[in-house]
Amino acid sequence: MRKPFVAGNWKMNTDSHSSVDMAKRIALGSLEIASHSVTVAVCPPFVYLQTVAKALSASSIAVCAQDVYYESKGAFTGEVSAAMLKDIGCTYVLCGHSERRHVIGETDELINKKVAAAISGGLLPILCVGELLSERKALQTSAVVSRQIKNGLAGLSAEKVSAVTIAYEPVWAIGTGLTATPQQAQEAHDLIRKLLAGMYNGKLAEEIRILYGGSARPDNAEELMAQDDVDGLLVGGASLKAEDFLAIIRAAA
Numbered sequence: 470m471r472k473p474f475v476a477g478n479w480k481m482n483t484d485s486h487s488s489v490d491m492a493k494r495i496a497l498g499s500l501e502i503a504s505h506s507v508t509v510a511v512c513p514p515f516v517y518l519q520t521v522a523k524a525l526s527a528s529s530i531a532v533c534a535q536d537v538y539y540e541s542k543g544a545f546t547g548e549v550s551a552a553m554l555k556d557i558g559c560t561y562v563l564c565g566h567s568e569r570r571h572v573i574g575e576t577d578e579l580i581n582k583k584v585a586a587a588i589s590g591g592l593l594p595i596l597c598v599g600e601l602l603s604e605r606k607a608l609q610t611s612a613v614v615s616r617q618i619k620n621g622l623a624g625l626s627a628e629k630v631s632a633v634t635i636a637y638e639p640v641w642a643i644g645t646g647l648t649a650t651p652q653q654a655q656e657a658h659d660l661i662r663k664l665l666a667g668m669y670n671g672k673l674a675e676e677i678r679i680l681y682g683g684s685a686r687p688d689n690a691e692e693l694m695a696q697d698d699v700d701g702l703l704v705g706g707a708s709l710k711a712e713d714f715l716a717i718i719r720a721a722a
């Protein structure tokens with residue numbers, strides 16, 4: 470049985486006050502939801518990670534960074550290492566979010582180095598994959614997602630990959646209000662699980678959690694979570710309202 474996992478990606482939103490306030494409201498609101506029934510994480514901007522981690526220290530809610538650099542230290546101005554993130558209380562880190570792939574220009578190779586560095590540094594990476602609308606229309610979803618998974622996990626042993634969570638996030642559904650249908654999500658998740666079984670083994674593929682992301686909201690969370698291979702949700706916009714995020718956590722639990 471895979472434990473459901475809901476993560477809220479705050480992207481470049483909130484400020485020093487609202488980030489802590491939201492974290493506290495989520496922690497309070499999720500008290501009634503048994504922590505053994507759902508894993509919950511929030512992904513604040515870098516500069517608020519530490520204060521949010523402190524605000525959540527007595528709760529079961531984990532802190533997830535939105536990015537990491539692959540080197541461990543040195544002359545890499547503006548970058549942040551896995552050890553630094555671990556040091557201030559992060560458990561998870563997003564790697565290869567679509568905005569980093571398509572706005573910042575990250576490649577599969579760079580993302581692979583980040584996933585590897587995160588694991589070596591004691592973080593649990595959430596590897597994000599997903600196709601553009603043009604790729605879906607050209608029937609390339611399977612090829613694109615398979616390439617992103619194979620390249621993103623290249624060179625990693627099954628033992629290391631067991632630390633990874635996958636997030637399937639079709640780019641056309643992120644921040645657009647367009648959600649993949651539950652069937653489209655299930656189809657992609659099934660493809661990813663089968664791919665992982667072939668790359669590693671059936672046990673790993675059965676145990677790894679695959680989240681769906683792309684305009685997940687309180688009103689569609691339940692039907693997405695009802696799919697066999699949808700193990701959780703990576704939530705952007707709806708995670709910025711504590712009540713909506715809590716409703717999604719309840720739907721997933």
Ligand code: PEP
Nearest residue numbers: 643644682683684705706
């Ligand atoms: C995301 O940022 O990963 C995301 C899925 O955003 P949204 O829920 O706003 O589509």
